[in-house]
Amino acid sequence: MAKKRLNQTQFALLGLLETEPGTGYDLKRRIGESIAHFWQEGWGQIYPTLKQLEVENLVRRSVMKSGKRELQVYRITRLGRAHLTAWLASPVSPEVPRNELLLKLFFGGQLDRIQEHVAVYRKEQERLLSNYISLESQLRRKAAAHPQLPFWLITLNYGRHRVQALIRWCEETQKTLDTLEWNREGTHGIASAR
Amino acid sequence: MAKKRLNQTQFALLGLLETEPGTGYDLKRRIGESIAHFWQEGWGQIYPTLKQLEVENLVRRSVMKSGKRELQVYRITRLGRAHLTAWLASPVSPEVPRNELLLKLFFGGQLDRIQEHVAVYRKEQERLLSNYISLESQLRRKAAAHPQLPFWLITLNYGRHRVQALIRWCEETQKTLDTLEWNREGTHGIASAR
DNA sequence: TTCCCAATATATCTTAGAGATATATTGGGA
DNA sequence: TCCCAATATATCTCTAAGATATATTGGGAA
Helix, strand or coil: CCCCCCCHHHHHHHHHHHHCCECHHHHHHHHHHHCCCCECCCHHHHHHHHHHHHHCCCEEEEEEEECCEEEEEEEECHHHHHHHHHHHHCCCCCCCCECHHHHHHHHCCCHHHHHHHHHHHHHHHHHHHHHHHHHHHHHHHHCCCCCCHHHHHHHHHHHHHHHHHHHHHHHHHHHHHHHHHHHHHHHHCCCCCC | CCCCCCCHHHHHHHHHHHHCCECHHHHHHHHHHHCCCCECCCHHHHHHHHHHHHHCCCEEEEEEEECCEEEEEEEECHHHHHHHHHHHHCCCCCCCCECHHHHHHHHCCCHHHHHHHHHHHHHHHHHHHHHHHHHHHHHHHHCCCCCCHHHHHHHHHHHHHHHHHHHHHHHHHHHHHHHHHHHHHHHHCCCCCC
């Protein structure tokens, strides 16, 4: 008996529908507004998964007419809620590491290109950091009394700790790479006035 | 003209073959010994990708007989080397975040289960940390003079910074969750002597 | 008023990748 | 001699990333 690999998109959508019913488009929008900093879904997952969830009776679909347009509104069922709860309590599956930047660093190549990769990466982490900070103050204002607020802050805090560490790594790495560049030039006897 | 999405496995294998020719099995072993802490490949990628690389003339295959067994040894070609170099210099594609632990935290659920998730996660990060530390001292001993050593240390350093930050996040989070538990019990008037 | 565009809404297609599994050989130790 | 772990190659399924097609709707500019 093969252990069924779990479709995480299912549970992400169930979790979102638990808060409030909505259309596929709506769910995508809500992902962007709430969990995008650690979870993303594309159209290619959302619409087929909703259909699949309906077949399994984990969600129910109701069609809302608005002019010529038919909105497919999904809401979670009792069974869906049960599945969600079970999943929330189940062990977190380990993450598989795959870091393109590190792969390129490991293989070496042209030093100046590597330095550029690190610089771009650092900029991106700094962008993320300021993003987390503004999201946090926004949350504290808009949802100050929300019972789930502590959990939301915890997820933001994760991002903050992570990117701060990565920024420090970038700083260290940039110093190391500068030193290497220096030594290499020294070795080759190239005096470059900069 | 659609931008061809890049098959990262290709370049990972080319990078490994650049150092030294080898069989698919050999490459898997070398991944485990060198880059597994930030990059992994399964059989399902390795063997088909090697065949594909051969078709594209990026690697050349030679069959070595050893008794009844035929070893498929692959070595990188001049063209393959050119592709690899171009890839090493090309921009790093952004990482798509997908963190199951944070998703479960965000959706809330039973507090004790969340606490267990965090505890397990913390243990895993601590395991990784001690792993990085021993790998580093091992590297410094075995490859002290290797020209690529600084780059290898940089990748290990990335892991160390990352997991140290995540361990600190776990500590903070555990405190926060404990406080929440306390408050909840207080609210419900449950006096639990522990 | 009409035209255009951005936002809303649903859907599908291809490729990459994760993970499991099948199968055969080989070398060394009980 | 037998067995098992390591070596070696290969395939299959499902999940997910990303791009794209298509139609509607509401609001602002010409």
